[in-house]
Amino acid sequence: MVNIIWALMAVAGIVYAMVNGTVEEVNKALFESAEEAVTLSIGLISILVFWLGIMKVAEEAGILQFLARIFRPIIARIFPEIPKDHPAMGYILSNITANIFGLGNAATPMGIKAMEQMKELSGGNTASRSMITFLALNTSSLTLIPTTVISIRMQYDSGSPTEIVGTTILATLISSISALIIDRIFYYRSVGRG
Amino acid sequence: MGVITLISTWLIPCFLLIVLVVATWKRVPTYEKFVEGGKDGVKMAFSLLPFLVGMIVAISILRSSGALDAFIQLISPALISLGVPPEIIPLAMVRPISGTAALGMTTELIGTYGPDSFIGKLASTMQGSTDTTLYILTVYFGAVGIRKMHYALKVGLLADLVGIIASVIIVTLIFG
Numbered sequence: 001m002v003n004i005i006w007a008l009m010a011v012a013g014i015v016y017a018m019v020n021g022t023v024e025e026v027n028k029a030l031f032e033s034a035e036e037a038v039t040l041s042i043g044l045i046s047i048l049v050f051w052l053g054i055m056k057v058a059e060e061a062g063i064l065q066f067l068a069r070i071f072r073p074i075i076a077r078i079f080p081e082i083p084k085d086h087p088a089m090g091y092i093l094s095n096i097t098a099n100i101f102g103l104g105n106a107a108t109p110m111g112i113k114a115m116e117q118m119k120e121l122s123g124g125n126t127a128s129r130s131m132i133t134f135l136a137l138n139t140s141s142l143t144l145i146p147t148t149v150i151s152i153r154m155q156y157d158s159g160s161p162t163e164i165v166g167t168t169i170l171a172t173l174i175s176s177i178s179a180l181i182i183d184r185i186f187y188y189r190s191v192g193r194g
Numbered sequence: 195m196g197v198i199t200l201i202s203t204w205l206i207p208c209f210l211l212i213v214l215v216v217a218t219w220k221r222v223p224t225y226e227k228f229v230e231g232g233k234d235g236v237k238m239a240f241s242l243l244p245f246l247v248g249m250i251v252a253i254s255i256l257r258s259s260g261a262l263d264a265f266i267q268l269i270s271p272a273l274i275s276l277g278v279p280p281e282i283i284p285l286a287m288v289r290p291i292s293g294t295a296a297l298g299m300t301t302e303l304i305g306t307y308g309p310d311s312f313i314g315k316l317a318s319t320m321q322g323s324t325d326t327t328l329y330i331l332t333v334y335f336g337a338v339g340i341r342k343m344h345y346a347l348k349v350g351l352l353a354d355l356v357g358i359i360a361s362v363i364i365v366t367l368i369f370g
Contacts, residue, residue, distance in 0.1 A: 002331075002343055006252050013255035016264065025258045033254030034247050041243040048235030054213060056231025057224050061217035101205050111330075112238060112337040119338045126342040127335065132349060135334060139290070139327040139350040140357060146322025152301050153318060158309035164318040167364050171323035174364075175357030182352045186345040 044108070051109035055094065064090025078137075078180065079130045081121070088117035092134060099142040111138060133183050140179035141172055238337050245336030249328065253292050262288070278362050281313050285320060290354040293326035316365045324357040 017026040058064050068075070068089035075082075075089055082088050091114035098107035115131060122128035127135075146168050153161040217224045256262045266287050273283050285303060289296040300321040307313040327350035335343055 002347070005347070006248065009252040009256045013252075013257075013259040013261045016261035017255075017259035020260055022259050025260075026255055029254040029258035030251060033250050036254075037247040037250040038243060040250070041239055041246050044242065045236060045239040048239050049232040050235070052235040052238070053228035053230075053232035054210065056234075057217045057222060057227045058213045060222040060227050061213060061220050063213055063216055097205075103206065106206065108333065109235065109238075111334055115334050115338045115340075119340070125340055127340050127344045127346050131335075131340065132344060132346045135330060135346050136349045136353055138334070139325050139330050140353045141323055141325040143322060146318070148297065149300065149318045149322045152304055153309040153314075156304050156309045156314075158314075160310065163310075164315050164322065167315070167319045167361070167368055168322040170364050171319050171357060171361045174360040175324055175353055178356040178360075179349065179353035182356070183349045186349050190345060 047105040048109045048112075051106055052113065055091070055110060055113060059087060059090070064094070066090075067093050079133060081128065081130045082118070083121075086117065086121070088114055088121065088130075091117055095134075096137070096142060099138065100144050107138075129187055132187070133180070136179040136183040137176060140175040142176060143172065144169055241339075242333060242337055245332050249332045250292075253295075253328070257292070257295065262291075276359065277366075278358070279313065279316065281307070282316055282320065282362075285317055286358045289320060289324055289358070290327040290351060293329055296321060296326065312365070312369060315369050316361060319365050320358060320361045323361055324354050327351060327354055 013026060017023045055064070064087055065085055068085060068087070071093050072084055072089065075092060076084065079089070079092065082092075091110050095107050095110040095114055098110060111134070114134060118128060118131050118134065119125075122131070145165060149164065149168070150161050153164070214224060217227075263284075266284050269287075270280060270283050273286070274280055278286060281303065285296060285299045288299060300317045303317040304314045307317075309315075309318070327347075331343065331347060331350060335346070
């Protein structure tokens with residue numbers, strides 16, 4: 001599916017540009033965005049190295065397993081496929097915690113690590129049930145305090161920059177719960193089909 | 195509110211402290227393990243690179259050609275009939291696709307309509323309450339080499355739709 005979507009985005013854009021005379025803009029954007037993507041990936045190195053290093057120490061010291069054990073009752077309900085005390089649980093938990101507190105750049109390495117552990121559990125290169133649940137949780141955003149938005153509001157002299165925290169938390173809560181429900185519906189549908 | 199900000203700033207240093215103290219107590223060779231784990235990070239960043247270049251370039255073609263705007267125009271009537279204010283629709287559509295573009299739009303909306311206007315508050319809530327589905331999908335599945343994503347994209351995008359509608363309803367109820 002990703003192949004079709006990817007090709008479709010590019011093809012639709014190019015055809016549209018040819019018809020509407022925006023080929024020049026596309027040409028420019030093509031190389032600028034490729035460069036932007038490389039900068040983004042290189043920028044990820046520092047946080048990936050730092051967090052994966054620290055998390056390796058945490059894993060060796062048994063801290064991840066300890067965290068996994070404490071929160072197992074909740075997480076096990078959301079991820080029934082993952083065996084108890086498996087390090088994947090610890091990484092999932094760390095990712096969720098980092099997300100909740102708006103530490104996006106700590107959340108990404110832990111999320112990738114969690115995916116890696118889940119891939120080991122399922123084997124193969126198809127997304128497993130728990131992987132999709134985990135992805136759904138992450139895409140719905142779990143952030144309690146939207147720090148970036150607050151700082152933009154401050155820049156524009158908002159009378160109350162943090163006024164939107166309440167509505168954001170409420171919207172986040174609804175979208176996360178819906179993500180879990182939608183995920184379940186799709187899972188049972190795919191199982192039903194065989 | 196203040197408490198959560200406080201936790202956010204203290205969380206990482208405290209976590210580091212606990213990890214290092216416990217690891218040293220348990221005689222884990224901390225520095226060596228840190229380096230060992232960190233090496234994975236370098237590999238991961240480079241393996242991610244082609245995924246990000248591919249995805250970001252395709253999105254930029256779609257945006258710069260004007261096709262994305264045309265698409266937004268096309269489906270706007272449906273969203274307006276659901277009660278979504280027309281000013282917010284481009285942001286709602288772009289939020290799952292491109293994080294930087296969405297942040298730019300949020301800034302622009304807050305700048306144009308004012309942070310304390312209805313649109314400003316709605317844009318703020320929308321920006322904060324969902325994440326860039328396509329980016330997360332690319333990074334998480336790309337890094338570990340998942341080729342078949344199954345129903346993942348559908349779930350992510352449907353959840354975004356619910357999040358967008360929820361933002362509109364909540365902001366209308368509370369600030370409207």
